[in-house]
Amino acid sequence: MSQQLQGTVKKSSMGMGAWALVTEGGQTYEIYKKSVPDGLLSDGQAVRVSGKVRDDVMTAAMIGPVFQVESFETV
Amino acid sequence: MKRFLLGLLFVAGVFLALGSFPGLARQGIWDSIVLDFREDIPVSERDAALTAIAQQTGITPRLNSEFSVADNVYVMEGDRETLQALQRSPVDDLTESISPNYEYQAYFSPNDPDYAKQWNFRSINIEPAWDETKGGGVTVAVIDTGISPVPDLEKTNMVKGYDFVNDQELAIDDNGHGTHVAGTIAQSTNNGFGVAGIAYEATLMPLKVLGNSGGGTVVDIAEAIRFAADHDADVINLSLGGGGDADVLREAIAYAHNKGVIIVAAAGNANTNAASYPARYPQVVAVSAIDSSGSKAPYSNYGAGVDISAPGGALAENDPNGGILQNTINPETGQSIFLPLQGTSMASPHVAAVAALVKSVGIDEPDEVTEILKKSARVINNDELNYYGAGHLDADAAVKLALKGQITPRDFFRWMKENGYLNLKFWFDGGVVVLPTKIAMVLGSYLLAWLLRNYLPWFSFSLSGGLVLGSSGLFFLRGLYAFDLPQAPFRVLGSSIPELGSAIQASPLLNPLTASLLIPLALIALFLGHPSLKWFAVGSCLGVAACLGVSAIADPSMMWLGGGAIARVFLLANAAVCFLLATLAAKAAYQQQEA
Incomplete structure (x- = not known):
C-alpha cells in the first residue's frame, strides 16, 4: 500500500551521509538510498513523494523510519 | 601427591603474578645503568675505572647531566648481564651503588600521533583502564558495513x-561506516601511526549486513547475530537501527544472549524519546551519544530504553x-582517510569496547557485564528525560x-597499603631498589597464603609480618613504622630471611644456609605453640617459599652453588619443602585454634 508524504529533502551528516525527508509536521524519514528516483536527492528540494515505510530495513544513519520513495513530484 | 600439586600450583602462581601485572613490568623497565661513584676516592682512580669499563664493554659511561658532577653520577647503556658483571667487578668498591636506571612513566599513553585529538578517550577515562587490560582474548563482532584493511588496522587482530x-566470506567495507566503528573498538594502537582504539588487543570479527548505501535487512542482521554467537564472538556491536520489532531479530538476539554474548547497540539518531530497534530489546545495551562537553548530542535518541551514554560527538560546521x-x-575512492564522524553509531562501539575490557578481566555473564557498565558509569544528576541512562561510560571504573x-596483584598492594606496609612515599622513593623480583616474592607469598586461606587468619598482623619478612623484608620495615613495634634489629638487617646470610657482606648472592628451610623450620618449632606468633612462623615460611621460588626462576645466584x-x-x-611445612603448620595451628 502506497503512502504519500510532503516535505523537504535534506542532506544529513549522520552515518557516512544520508538523505532525509522532513515533512511539514516535523517528522524526519530516512530516504531509502538503495532505490531512489532520479532527481530526488537535492538538498532543500520541496517534494511530494509516494512510497512506503520499510519496517524490515535498518541503517547506519538511524535518522528516522526508512522510506522507500517510488515516485515524486516537486512542489 | 596433593601437596606436590599444590607446590606446582605455587610455581604457576608466581609466574601468573609476574605475567599478569603490567604495572610491575613497566616499573622494571631499564636499558641503562647508573654508576654512583664515591666522593672520597681520588679522581684518578675513578677515571681509571671509567676507562677500564669503556675498554671492557665498549661503552663509555658519561655524566648523567651537568648537575651530576658533584655527586659523581655516571650512566651507561647496559643490560642485566653488564649490571651483574659490574657489581661483581672491583668497580663496585669505588661506588656507592651500581643500579638499573629505571624508566618512570605515569599512566600509559599511546604514541599514535593523533591520539591528542581523541577527546572521547579522555571522556571515557581509558588510560587507567589500559593499566589493567587492553581487551586481549576477547572477540568483538562488528555487524555493520564490513571492515576494510586500512593501514591503522594493520596490527589489529581479525578473525x-x-x-x-x-554472500561471501570476505566482509570488505564499501561504505566506510563499519571500518570507522571497528577503529573505535580496536584501531591499531601505540603503533606510531594515526589514532588509537579502546580495546586494541581484542579481536575483530567483520560481519557485513549493510550495503554501500548504509542500509540492510533485518534478516541479514539476524543471521549475522547468530553467526557471531556460533563463532565464539564475546561482544556484538550494532551501530545500526530503524525498522520495527521483527521476530527473526528478537529471536536471534535472545539466542546470542543465551550463548553469553554481550550485545550493544546504538540508540538512534532521530532525537526522539525512545531507543530504536534493535537497541530497544531488553537484552541489548542501548547507547545514547554525548558530545565533547558531556551533554547529550543534538541528534541522539533518549528516554525509554537508553541504558548508558558514550561519546558520539557532534560535528559543527567549521x-x-x-x-x-x-x-x-x-x-x-576506497582510499584510507582519517575521518571525524558523529552519531550514536560512534557511541555504541565505545561501550562495546569497554564491555570487551570488562570481559577480558574475567566477567563472563552478559547481564553481569551490563550491570558493571551501568554501575560504574558516572552518574548525571537531574537527568529527567533519561538522556544518559545510567550515566557517562567510564572505562576505568x-x-x-x-x-x-577477584584477587589480583594490584589488590594486594592496596591491601598492603591499607595495612601500613606500603606507603606511597616509600613506593616512589624505593622504586629503584625494589627490583621486580622482590615484588614478585611478596606477591608469591600472598598467593601462597591465598592457597591456604581456609586455615589462615586473613588479617593477622603476625601472619602478614611473617609473609613480608620471609619474602622481601623491605616492606616489613616500612610496616614497622606504621605499627610502632620494635624497629632496631630489623632496620639494621633490612632484608628478608633468605637474604640474611649474605646481608652483612652486602652480597647479591644467596647464602644456602639462610636461603633454605632452616630458619622457617626453627621459627615453626619455636612458635607453633604461641597464640599469635605461630602465624608469624607460618607466614615467614610461606614468604621464604615465595622468595626462594622466585629466586630459582629469576636469579638463582648463590654462594658456593x-x-x-x-x-x-x-x-x-x-x-x-617450605610450602609443605607451612601447609602442615597452618593446619596444625588451625586445629589448635579450633580446639
Whole structure:
C-alpha cells in the first residue's frame, strides 16, 4: 500500500551521509538510498513523494523510519 | 601427591603474578645503568675505572647531566648481564651503588600521533583502564558495513567474518561506516601511526549486513547475530537501527544472549524519546551519544530504553574536532582517510569496547557485564528525560569494578597499603631498589597464603609480618613504622630471611644456609605453640617459599652453588619443602585454634 508524504529533502551528516525527508509536521524519514528516483536527492528540494515505510530495513544513519520513495513530484 | 600439586600450583602462581601485572613490568623497565661513584676516592682512580669499563664493554659511561658532577653520577647503556658483571667487578668498591636506571612513566599513553585529538578517550577515562587490560582474548563482532584493511588496522587482530549482503566470506567495507566503528573498538594502537582504539588487543570479527548505501535487512542482521554467537564472538556491536520489532531479530538476539554474548547497540539518531530497534530489546545495551562537553548530542535518541551514554560527538560546521576520529575508507575512492564522524553509531562501539575490557578481566555473564557498565558509569544528576541512562561510560571504573572481588596483584598492594606496609612515599622513593623480583616474592607469598586461606587468619598482623619478612623484608620495615613495634634489629638487617646470610657482606648472592628451610623450620618449632606468633612462623615460611621460588626462576645466584642448575634445583626444592611445612603448620595451628 502506497503512502504519500510532503516535505523537504535534506542532506544529513549522520552515518557516512544520508538523505532525509522532513515533512511539514516535523517528522524526519530516512530516504531509502538503495532505490531512489532520479532527481530526488537535492538538498532543500520541496517534494511530494509516494512510497512506503520499510519496517524490515535498518541503517547506519538511524535518522528516522526508512522510506522507500517510488515516485515524486516537486512542489 | 596433593601437596606436590599444590607446590606446582605455587610455581604457576608466581609466574601468573609476574605475567599478569603490567604495572610491575613497566616499573622494571631499564636499558641503562647508573654508576654512583664515591666522593672520597681520588679522581684518578675513578677515571681509571671509567676507562677500564669503556675498554671492557665498549661503552663509555658519561655524566648523567651537568648537575651530576658533584655527586659523581655516571650512566651507561647496559643490560642485566653488564649490571651483574659490574657489581661483581672491583668497580663496585669505588661506588656507592651500581643500579638499573629505571624508566618512570605515569599512566600509559599511546604514541599514535593523533591520539591528542581523541577527546572521547579522555571522556571515557581509558588510560587507567589500559593499566589493567587492553581487551586481549576477547572477540568483538562488528555487524555493520564490513571492515576494510586500512593501514591503522594493520596490527589489529581479525578473525574470519561474513558478508551477508553479497554472500561471501570476505566482509570488505564499501561504505566506510563499519571500518570507522571497528577503529573505535580496536584501531591499531601505540603503533606510531594515526589514532588509537579502546580495546586494541581484542579481536575483530567483520560481519557485513549493510550495503554501500548504509542500509540492510533485518534478516541479514539476524543471521549475522547468530553467526557471531556460533563463532565464539564475546561482544556484538550494532551501530545500526530503524525498522520495527521483527521476530527473526528478537529471536536471534535472545539466542546470542543465551550463548553469553554481550550485545550493544546504538540508540538512534532521530532525537526522539525512545531507543530504536534493535537497541530497544531488553537484552541489548542501548547507547545514547554525548558530545565533547558531556551533554547529550543534538541528534541522539533518549528516554525509554537508553541504558548508558558514550561519546558520539557532534560535528559543527567549521569544526571537525567535535567528531569521533578514526581511520576508515573514502567510499568514493576506497582510499584510507582519517575521518571525524558523529552519531550514536560512534557511541555504541565505545561501550562495546569497554564491555570487551570488562570481559577480558574475567566477567563472563552478559547481564553481569551490563550491570558493571551501568554501575560504574558516572552518574548525571537531574537527568529527567533519561538522556544518559545510567550515566557517562567510564572505562576505568568499569574495569576496577569488574576486578573487585577477584584477587589480583594490584589488590594486594592496596591491601598492603591499607595495612601500613606500603606507603606511597616509600613506593616512589624505593622504586629503584625494589627490583621486580622482590615484588614478585611478596606477591608469591600472598598467593601462597591465598592457597591456604581456609586455615589462615586473613588479617593477622603476625601472619602478614611473617609473609613480608620471609619474602622481601623491605616492606616489613616500612610496616614497622606504621605499627610502632620494635624497629632496631630489623632496620639494621633490612632484608628478608633468605637474604640474611649474605646481608652483612652486602652480597647479591644467596647464602644456602639462610636461603633454605632452616630458619622457617626453627621459627615453626619455636612458635607453633604461641597464640599469635605461630602465624608469624607460618607466614615467614610461606614468604621464604615465595622468595626462594622466585629466586630459582629469576636469579638463582648463590654462594658456593653458583648460578646454574644446581642452585635452581636447590632453591626450588627448598621452596617446595617450605610450602609443605607451612601447609602442615597452618593446619596444625588451625586445629589448635579450633580446639
